[in-house]
Amino acid sequence: xxxxxxxxxxxHYLNENYGITSWLLTRDHKRIGLLYLASITFFxxxxxxxxxxxxxxxxxxxxxxxxDETYNKLFTMHGVMMVFFFLIPSIPATLGNxxxxxxxxxKDLAFPKLNLASWYIYVIGGLFTFYALVAxxxxxxxxxxxxxxxxSSTTNVIPVALGVFVTGxxxxxxxxxxxxxxxxxxxxxxxxxxxxxxxxSMYATSLIMVLxxxxxxxxxxxxxxxxxxHFGFFDPRLGGDPVLFQHLFWFYSHPAVYxxxxxxxxxxxxxxxxxxxxxxxxxxxxxxxxxxIAVLGFLVWGHHMFVAGISVYSALIFSILSFLxxxxxxxxxxNWTATMYKGSISWQTPMLYAIGFIGLFTIGGLTGLxxxxxxxxxxxxxxxxxxxxFHYIMVGGALMGxxxxxxxxxxxxSGRMYNEFLAKISAAIIxxxxxxxxxxxxxxxYLGMPRRYHAYPPEFQVLNxxxxxxxxxxxxxxxxxxxxxxxxxxxxxxxxxxxxxAVGLEWTTTSPPPTENFAETPIVTWxxxxxxxxxxxxxx
Amino acid sequence: xxxxxxxxxxxxxxxxxxxxxxxxxxxxxxxDLGALNTVAALSIATFKATIVVLxxxxxxxxxxxxWAVVLGSVFWLGILLALTMxxxxxxxxxxxx
Amino acid sequence: MSHEAAAHQGHHPALxxxxxSLAQQTEATTLGMWVFLVTEVLFFGxxxxxxxxxxxxxxxxxxxxSHELDVVLGTxxxxxxxxxxxTMALAVHAAQLGQRKLxxxxxxxxxxxxxxxxxxxxxxxxxxFVEHHIPGPGFQFEKEYFRHAQIFxxxxxxxxxxxAIHMIIGIGIMLVMLWWSWNGTxxxxxxxxxxxxxxxxxxxxxxxxxxxxLLYLIGRHAH
Numbered sequence: 001x002x003x004x005x006x007x008x009x010x011x012h013y014l015n016e017n018y019g020i021t022s023w024l025l026t027r028d029h030k031r032i033g034l035l036y037l038a039s040i041t042f043f044x045x046x047x048x049x050x051x052x053x054x055x056x057x058x059x060x061x062x063x064x065x066x067x068d069e070t071y072n073k074l075f076t077m078h079g080v081m082m083v084f085f086f087l088i089p090s091i092p093a094t095l096g097n098x099x100x101x102x103x104x105x106x107k108d109l110a111f112p113k114l115n116l117a118s119w120y121i122y123v124i125g126g127l128f129t130f131y132a133l134v135a136x137x138x139x140x141x142x143x144x145x146x147x148x149x150x151x152s153s154t155t156n157v158i159p160v161a162l163g164v165f166v167t168g169x170x171x172x173x174x175x176x177x178x179x180x181x182x183x184x185x186x187x188x189x190x191x192x193x194x195x196x197x198x199x200x201s202m203y204a205t206s207l208i209m210v211l212x213x214x215x216x217x218x219x220x221x222x223x224x225x226x227x228x229x230h231f232g233f234f235d236p237r238l239g240g241d242p243v244l245f246q247h248l249f250w251f252y253s254h255p256a257v258y259x260x261x262x263x264x265x266x267x268x269x270x271x272x273x274x275x276x277x278x279x280x281x282x283x284x285x286x287x288x289x290x291x292x293i294a295v296l297g298f299l300v301w302g303h304h305m306f307v308a309g310i311s312v313y314s315a316l317i318f319s320i321l322s323f324l325x326x327x328x329x330x331x332x333x334x335n336w337t338a339t340m341y342k343g344s345i346s347w348q349t350p351m352l353y354a355i356g357f358i359g360l361f362t363i364g365g366l367t368g369l370x371x372x373x374x375x376x377x378x379x380x381x382x383x384x385x386x387x388x389x390f391h392y393i394m395v396g397g398a399l400m401g402x403x404x405x406x407x408x409x410x411x412x413x414s415g416r417m418y419n420e421f422l423a424k425i426s427a428a429i430i431x432x433x434x435x436x437x438x439x440x441x442x443x444x445x446y447l448g449m450p451r452r453y454h455a456y457p458p459e460f461q462v463l464n465x466x467x468x469x470x471x472x473x474x475x476x477x478x479x480x481x482x483x484x485x486x487x488x489x490x491x492x493x494x495x496x497x498x499x500x501x502a503v504g505l506e507w508t509t510t511s512p513p514p515t516e517n518f519a520e521t522p523i524v525t526w527x528x529x530x531x532x533x534x535x536x537x538x539x540x
Numbered sequence: 541x542x543x544x545x546x547x548x549x550x551x552x553x554x555x556x557x558x559x560x561x562x563x564x565x566x567x568x569x570x571x572d573l574g575a576l577n578t579v580a581a582l583s584i585a586t587f588k589a590t591i592v593v594l595x596x597x598x599x600x601x602x603x604x605x606x607w608a609v610v611l612g613s614v615f616w617l618g619i620l621l622a623l624t625m626x627x628x629x630x631x632x633x634x635x636x637x
Numbered sequence: 638m639s640h641e642a643a644a645h646q647g648h649h650p651a652l653x654x655x656x657x658s659l660a661q662q663t664e665a666t667t668l669g670m671w672v673f674l675v676t677e678v679l680f681f682g683x684x685x686x687x688x689x690x691x692x693x694x695x696x697x698x699x700x701x702x703s704h705e706l707d708v709v710l711g712t713x714x715x716x717x718x719x720x721x722x723x724t725m726a727l728a729v730h731a732a733q734l735g736q737r738k739l740x741x742x743x744x745x746x747x748x749x750x751x752x753x754x755x756x757x758x759x760x761x762x763x764x765x766f767v768e769h770h771i772p773g774p775g776f777q778f779e780k781e782y783f784r785h786a787q788i789f790x791x792x793x794x795x796x797x798x799x800x801a802i803h804m805i806i807g808i809g810i811m812l813v814m815l816w817w818s819w820n821g822t823x824x825x826x827x828x829x830x831x832x833x834x835x836x837x838x839x840x841x842x843x844x845x846x847x848x849x850x851l852l853y854l855i856g857r858h859a860h
Contacts (some may be wrong), residue, residue: 107655110665184665214676218683230773231791314627555723569854581850609671613678
């Protein structure tokens with residue numbers, strides 16, 4: 001493979017036409033993926049800036065950097081931006097948009113105009129949220145719990161609620177597009193069980209987007225009606241039940257965690273296969289585990305509410321169901337490990353992220369079981385234990401998967417390679433910084449430090465300083481890829497169509513691919529991850 | 541895909557049944573049947589919705605995928621209602637009233 | 638359909654570039670509309686869940702408040718909407734057979750019936766406004782049920798209001814369909830836009846089929 005001369009294709013989706021309108025009016029799924037990439041990166045660094053301020057404040061036990069009210073706004077905006085404007089669209093809207101048609105051998109998604117519309121909807125939602133930030137922020141926490149959000153808070157609840165409401169529709173449209181595309185646009189011979197596991201996870205993710213998001217949309221609408229027009233839905237003064245809001249909110253927002261982690265699992269399946277040169281162990285199990293997680297994810301939302309006043313019986317049901325999610329999750333982790341066993345592993349950057357994911361996700365997942373058991377949950381609810389747990393899932397899991405996928409497919413997206421040395425260094429920095437930031441928080445939480453306070457007793461300072469120090473390392477780790485990825489766009493080595501020697505339809509077309517993806521519709525005659533057959537035989 | 545073209549009389553028949561059911565549900569509402577009032581109202585509504593889905597929306601003649609989508613939506617609605625009720629039906633306290 | 642689609646492959650003006658055939662395009666758009674309707678089911682589902690809980694908590698207040706709604710107007714509107722579903726189904730039928738004039742007639746009838754529904758609905762809203770039954774600071778109701786009746790009317794206005802917004806969007810869709818029927822976009826081979834618009838219209842009808850008994854008919858026997 002390295003013997004042939006690599007060259008950039010004369011015509012590809014990036015040089016098909018130029019100018020701002022060619023991007024803003026594009027219907028090409030690859031360009032829309034890049035539009036999303038730019039916008040979510042903006043929100044990632046904005047939300048990251050909030051995190052920096054939070055960790056700076058928590059370096060000392062007294063509230064000396066910001067007031068308590070500002071602190072409330074900081075963690076709220078951090079949560080809103082990272083959850084709704086970065087993590088949920090992260091892998092689906094960027095890598096998913098780019099790869100779903102390429103991986104199934106289609107020319108585009110089923111509804112290209114709807115795809116572009118979903119990006120505009122995302123941007124409009126983002127503008128509402130950005131406006132709220134500029135206008136003074138929100139202090140409800142990203143969960144908008146009533147009656148604080150409807151009656152008490154004097155901050156910009158409505159603009160942020162509108163932003164989340166609007167962005168939800170972009171998520172719905174993306175999910176709808178993927179479902180229809182995967183059902184109806186597969187190339188001849190691309191049967192369901194020949195699909196790369198990334199597509200299975202995108203399909204499962206889309207199911208959650210389509211089934212869950214509408215419920216949070218209506219819930220936010222009810223909050224807005226209660227706040228604006230004094231309608232009564234959750235207001236205890238009228239006999240309403242604030243806990244009902246939590247039911248409706250978590251019906252979406254718990255599965256939303258799987259919107260974040262499932263795509264990352266799909267990425268890891270691709271990476272493990274490609275860098276171990278093996279078929280994924282137990283392909284069918286991994287595929288069905290994605291769907292199982294999507295379905296079971298809808299049955300467990302009550303574990304967010306064990307101390308909120310739900311009935312003991314209900315808590316018992318939700319607790320048992322929550323434990324069930326561990327089964328498909330463990331199936332995946334075991335199968336990735338089994339794939340690596342006796343594989344010929346090459347330690348390139350994407351694989352480092354994949355291994356990081358497996359380890360950190362395991363910690364995040366297992367601590368989730370602590371929270372699923374009612375008795376222990378009562379002890380650690382609303383402490384830093386929770387914060388550490390979901391950051392292990394969302395940052396250690398979802399973000400690691402996203403970065404791994406971005407590095408793996410970057411040559412396909414840009415046609416060029418990044419600096420491997422810097423990439424490996426920054427992967428290591430991110431891994432170390434992440435653990436230093438969040439592992440102490442498990443201990444802090446177990447010792448009883450509550451979340452959402454800007455001051456804390458002095459005996460917690462050592463662990464908090466460790467955490468803040470880790471956060472600064474983590475921040476540097478995130479900035480380095482920004483630099484070398486941008487640098488590679490112009491100066492990177494030309495990648496060629498298949499720099500990793502991986503199998504899969506996306507590697508059979510040029511890098512970057514032409515606008516129509518494939519010169520002619522490919523016909524698939526091989527199984528997924530068929531590394532036994534030499535790559536040259538996988539012809540498009 | 542509903543390439544299956546139904547004869548017009550099917551639509552007229554369904555329309556007549558829907559009108560009759562509307563009449564029925566209004567009439568029943570004025571009799572005191574206790575808890576059965578709600579059961580009757582919801583049963584009739586479900587029946588009306590079902591025949592609209594099957595005939596006006598052609599699901600009876602559609603692919604298995606369409607069936608799966610329709611049943612899936614009902615199933616997930618069921619999850620939402622059932623698990624929420626698992627809390628409300630078993631609370632021994634009424635927090636607010 | 639498949640042989641017709643094959644005959645038109647690559648030639649039909651309505652075939653988008655990224656589909657192989659008109660049949661594939663029709664299958665994709667139909668599935669897309671169904672998946673969209675799933676999101677609608679869950680969207681209204683949140684409201685039905687809210688309704689279910691408060692009705693089980695406050696059955697008396699809900700019955701009394703429900704009595705304030707005009708059952709004659711509600712029933713009339715149900716009949717109007719069911720009739721509009723019939724005309725919509727007949728419009729789809731005409732489209733599948735390529736009967737352009739009949740198709741346009743039924744589309745116009747559907748829109749008129751939708752308009753009548755919205756007219757009656759606004760009369761009802763006006764009555765509620767006059768009677769101070771709009772929740773919030775101006776709300777007036779008999780003292781015993783004052784608080785819980787507000788929850789009923791909050792649900793009433795949000796449920797029927799969102800339903801009405803869907804009707805307005807539906808009428809907008811019908812206008813586009815009318816335009817496409819008039820300019821010849823819709824043919825016997827390419828009737829799927831009418832079919833999927835019909836799916837949407839029938840769905841909105843189904844929502845009302847549930848709203849009507851839940852809002853208008855509870856506890857009618859009691860007084």
